[in-house]
Ligand SMILES: Nc1ncnc2c1ncn2[C@@H]1O[C@H](COP(=O)(O)OP(=O)(O)OP(=O)(O)O)[C@@H](O)[C@H]1O
């Protein structure tokens with residue numbers, strides 16, 4: 029769909045065309061948003077306060093020629109957001125062994141770099157993103173900020189798409205790329221490691237990510253301290269969301285996500301030298 033044919037975001041309505049597939053499948057549940065379903069070639073998600081800001085960003089990405097994000101098609105008769113379904117495979121809640129492939133890690137970093145290139149110039153004017161909890165990030169670019177294995181669509185062993193733009197908003201490319209590396213390396217205390225990932229080498233994987241994304245020397249030097257600070261802020265935000273928003277946030281908090289984030293921070297501090305070494309060798 030080209031921008032010429034798109035209705036304004038507020039009045040964009042999606043109606044199934046005659047003969048269009050309408051079989052329904054419940055999608056794997058994430059942590060926060062309940063009730064994500066596929067209907068034929070579309071995804072239906074509950075409408076959220078940030079939905080139109082996200083939709084404007086998705087329109088921008090489409091116009092910029094980025095092919096790795098869903099299109100916002102409008103809202104259906106039930107008021108749900110309708111997005112294009114990106115065919116492929118996403119990781120489950122505990123990422124499977126296939127998610128470890130280094131070629132996949134490389135392609136995630138490259139896809140993220142392309143997303144950042146395509147995002148340049150986008151200004152959320154008509155539909156601002158909601159403010160970040162606790163305090164704002166320094167910001168010069170709208171990015172995704174939740175590029176987890178569950179939110180990347182994989183085809184033929186390579187990252188082909190990124191879904192679930194619920195946390196998108198103004199930040200920096202470095203923050204989004206740190207966050208993505210954190211999820212995909214992953215950067216966490218080995219005590220919190222996923223089954224089947226025990227012998228994955230986080231230092232080697234971080235270097236692979238850095239080379240494929242293209243962090244410069246300055247970014248590599250900043251990485252450990254930046255990660256420690258980002259982890260401390262993410263603890264505060266999780267705690268805030270659990271208290272103020274409840275729902276899935278409170279569930280995650282009760283399940284101990286705060287302790288996991290604290291252990292990540294301690295692991296980053298204890299391994300700052302090794303991380304720097306791996307990035308600069
Ligand atoms: N546009 C899409 N194309 C293909 N698959 C999708 C798409 N959107 C979502 N999915 C699939 O549905 C799953 C859940 O959807 P999504 O990530 O949007 O919500 P969620 O993770 O439940 O939300 P949250 O992260 O806010 O809790 C994804 O992990 C992915 O497997």
Ligand SMILES: [Mg+2]
Pocket residue numbers: 058178179192
């Ligand atoms: Mg998700």
